[in-house]
Amino acid sequence: MLLVSGETMSGRLEQIWLKRARRGVMDPVEEATLVAGKGVEDSANFGSYRQVTIISLERWLDMMAQLGADVDPSARRAELLVSGVDLEGSRGRLLEIGSCVLRVGGETKPCERMDEAYMGLRDVMTAQWGGGAWAEVLRGGAIRVADPVLWQRDLFSVASGS
Secondary structure: OOOOOOOOOEEEEEEEEEEOOOOOOEEEEOEEEEEOOOEEOOOOOOOOOOOEEEEEHHHHHHHHHHHOOOOOHHHHOOOEEEEOOOOOOOOOOEEEEOOEEEEEEEEOOOOOHHHHHOOOHHHHHOOOOOOOEEEEEEEOEEEEOOOEEEEEOOHHHHHHOO
């Protein structure tokens, strides 16, 4: 569903990766657990300031088209790949993934490792939040590939737990 004058934009969780270690291999998994205030359980970033990193499938495919490349999105080293939601400019917004709620803290800037994956990738990622976003987990729980992903419109419902 697209965003149309106040409607909620919704999408899908396309992929989950766990980081074995910082700079380590990204393991694809079908499900994971998000822990409030901590991040993705069993991932190297667990407990860090940037609890969860997220990239957009549509933005990734656009960048690959710009480069004429076919690099797997795991090269970005984000933990979650979502489709159907635009991450650009989403700082402070609440994102529901399954029964979990995340608050976007900001843009994830691409590092030099992106050029190790494909020369020129880092430059292409600098526009339109191509590096994705980072978020904190407000309400944790299990997430699974294919879970619905949508922007939450009502901040009060999360604060009150309803």
